[in-house]
Amino acid sequence: MRASVQRIAQRPETDVLILGGGINGAAAARELALQGIDVVLAEAHDFAYGASGASSHMIHGGIRYLEYGEFRLVKESVQERNRLLRHAGHRVRPLPTFIPLRTTLTGLLNAPLRFLFKDYRGVPAERGALMIKAGLVLYDTYSRASRKAAGLKRHSFLLGRQAVRRAFPDLRPDTRFVAQYQDAQVESPERLIIDLLSEAEDHGARIANQLALTGTTASTIDASDGITLTDQLTGQHIQVRPRVIINATGSWVDLTNRDLGHETSFMGGTKGAHLVLDHPQLLEACRGGEIFFEHQDGRIVLICPLGERVLVGTTDLPADPGEVPECSDEEYEYLLELVQDMFPTIPISEEHVVHTFAGVRPLPRSNADATGAITRDHHIVHLSHSMRGTRNGRVKSIEIPLLCLVGGKLTTFRAVGEQLTDQALDQLDRDRIRTTRGRDIKGMIRGDDPTKDCEAVVGSTYARALVKRYGSYANEVADFIAHLIDSGTDPDAAHPLAHTRELLRGEVAWMAEREHATNAEDILRRRTNLRFNGIVRQDTALSVEAGKDTAAQGDVGEDALVREIEEILEASTARA
Ligand SMILES: Cc1cc2nc3c(=O)[nH]c(=O)nc-3n(C[C@H](O)[C@H](O)[C@H](O)COP(=O)(O)OP(=O)(O)OC[C@H]3O[C@@H](n4cnc5c(N)ncnc54)[C@H](O)[C@@H]3O)c2cc1C
Structure with missing residues (x-):
């Protein structure tokens, strides 16, 4: 038996079982372990196998969410972004962000209407400079207190074609303004997850990948003593007897609930694909920052330096969580075309593409007409799970809380971990002993350079x-x-x-x-x-x-x- 699985099998009792080793499961494991809570985390594939390993790598407030009235989410996101810049500087760095604009006034009417009437579908109008200005003022205001400490500057504008041309000679020539502000980027979300898990392990968490909750039917749950997990490499089954379960399986949340014997329909994820280009000229044309813009079809897309490469994304299509997401031929063409559209004089072709990837955003089920209009905010749903367990020395059927995370961006993982932990502590009748708000994430370099x-x-x-x-x-x-x-x-x-x-x-x-x-x-x-x-x-x-x-x-x-x-x-x- 693998050592990590054995550690769990040897002592099946635990306070909290976390299912899912994406960024949110990892954040919850770290946060709970730091409170002295006994945690087991089981990941069915590898850590960061899901959406967390397929993101646009942006640590951002999501300026476009303001249009949909997501003020709480934007505020939380910019504050978390600033915290990460201070406490995870080895992974997260400031990212100059440039929004090329062609008009001044358009979009001004659509945005408030969309905010007031969620179903509003006016004639699509490109977002103009004044509307972006309004968004950026609000964006800066939300992070005023912590922005300076995080080393971020206020937004500004390049005005007029000449100024734009001087700064960005390769941008499409009808660009009249460029809004500039700072967000942040995580070069490797996958390694950030390893940092979180490693810190959790340092504080006693027991963690295993390739260990899944699999297809347990209601009858086998009754017959089993606790929750059955299967080692995907060996086929061995082990039992865990938690007092609380956290379902942090992202777009798989409903499938996981079904495996636990609960029929839910919380999730309605959308697929997004990316291309990675090895293209030094394009990299240079980005001027060290992300080009973040509205494509002809109204989708917000990005062309962004990431190390020596350029990341291009993304699409937003309805997805089936049961299928392994891939970048389709149509998505590939679409993404290449949008780069060419923004930088018409730079030759761009398939030979520059060195990698493609896709993932499913774990979004709440929604009947919004457009995928872009589905909320990016998260919430936690409480279910009650019945299983056989031991209480007062007697084996009997017991009810334990099952906390399901619905949604949860990469950017807000610490806050999500904190909220899941507070709710689990409540269920366990335990007190919080420390906060992670000002705590460095493992790997942050302070003082001595290693x-x-x-x-x-x-x-x-x-x-x-x-x-x-x-x-x-x-x-x-x-x-x-x-x-x-x-x-x-x-x-x-x-x-x-x-x-x-x-x-x-x-x-x-x-x-x-x-x-x-x-x-x-x-x-x-x-x-x-x-x-x-x-x-x-x-x-x-x-x-x-x-x-x-x-x-x-x-x-x-x-x-x-x-x-x-x-x-x-x-x-x-x-x-x-
Ligand atoms: C295309 C795209 C671009 C994005 N860009 C950004 C961005 O730039 N910035 C941002 O903030 N957010 C972004 N997001 C959103 C963000 O990536 C996700 O919301 C976040 O990573 C979700 O993390 P998670 O841990 O909840 O889920 P996931 O990362 O999906 O993790 C869930 C895990 O559960 C595991 N699992 C599934 N079933 C089981 C089971 N039965 N037992 C045990 N484990 C199981 C899976 O293997 C998986 O590893 C993007 C998402 C996508 C898809």
């Missing part, structure tokens, strides 16, 4: 790379690598894998042992950005076999994993 400590083990270039990937605990990774070398386990642990300079052999072992990676895909897609950046090409299959075979025997088998990743890298290089 680079020097790493240099002695991996040299200066890789020391910087380790600090970028792991933040303040990079020196723990370096110590781990040093131990692999000194113990003779892997004398080459400080060397990169064959066919790449982006990943050390010892890091693969670290990711397998400390970050729950069980296969090559976990490492290439969610522990590193090798797939995202196109270093592992889109058309190279990511086998998941090496980890699977060995993990079934209770050990992920780092050597097999290293060999497999090297084969994938070799195949990818051969195709390039």
Whole structure:
């Protein structure tokens, strides 16, 4: 049995069982563990497998939500954005944002009408400069108190075609104004989730991926003692006896409830796809910021630098949570076309696309005509779940609270974790012992820079790379690598894998042992950005076999994993 699963199986009693290891499940695990609550988190696939690994990477208030009257959400989001800039600076950075505009007045009437009458569908009119100005004033006001501490500037405007042309020579020539303001970006939401989970584990949380609540029918629930979880790698079943369940399975919330024996229809997710382009000229044309604009069809889209690449997104289409989302041919064409439309003189073609991805937004069920009009705000629904458990030494049928998270953006994860925790504490009749509002997320670098400590083990270039990937605990990774070398386990642990300079052999072992990676895909897609950046090409299959075979025997088998990743890298290089 895998060590992580064994830790749960050995002691099935727990205060809270969290289902789902996306950003919100991870945030709740951290928050609860910090209150001294015993937590188990089970993720059916890998952490960040769902929407959290398919987002636009924006940590933002969502200026466009103002139009729909989502003032509470926008206020909470800008405050959380500012907190993350202060307390997760190793992951979240300020992002200059530019809105190119062609008109002054349009959209002024539609917005208040849409706000007052939610079903209002006037003649679509492009949002003009005055309307954007009104939105930005409100946006700045919401974050006035914390904006300066977060190092963000107020909004401003470039006025007139000449000023625009000087600053953005490649933008479409009919652009008359550019609104400029600052939001934020998380380069790797996947690694942010690992930070949260790791902090939760440091405070006693028991966490496993590839461990799912699966198709338990009502009759087997009655027969079972607690909640049955299945190890997806081995097929083994284990029992957990929680006092509270949190269903944080995103767009799968209703499917998870069904597996628990409850018929619900809370969710109505929409699919969004992205392209990643390797295009230095386009990257340069963005001037270090996100180009955020309204495409011809009224959809709000973005062209955004992310490291050395350019991220383009996104679509918003009705989705079936049971299907694995993919970027369709139509979405691919649509996204390429919108980049060309905004930058008409820059040649853009399929050969620049190094990666595509799609995800389903976990939105509440809605009968809004347009997917863009569905609220992005979240709420928590309480159900009562009946199962067999022990009370006062006697086994009997008991009712436990089942808290279902409906919605929840990436940006607001800390606040969502806090709200889930407060409601769980209430159910457990326990008090909050600390707040996370001013607490650094694990990995935040304050004071001593860990680079020097790493240099002695991996040299200066890789020391910087380790600090970028792991933040303040990079020196723990370096110590781990040093131990692999000194113990003779892997004398080459400080060397990169064959066919790449982006990943050390010892890091693969670290990711397998400390970050729950069980296969090559976990490492290439969610522990590193090798797939995202196109270093592992889109058309190279990511086998998941090496980890699977060995993990079934209770050990992920780092050597097999290293060999497999090297084969994938070799195949990818051969195709390039
Ligand atoms: C295209 C797109 C762009 C977006 N852009 C942004 C953005 O720029 N900024 C922003 O703030 N938000 C953005 N969002 C929204 C944001 O990504 C999501 O709202 C957020 O990540 C949801 O996190 P979650 O943890 O609730 O759900 P998820 O990340 O979907 O996690 C749910 C997890 O539950 C697991 N699971 C499912 N069934 C089971 C089971 N039976 N047992 C155990 N585990 C199970 C899944 O494997 C999954 O990992 C975007 C979303 C999409 C799709």
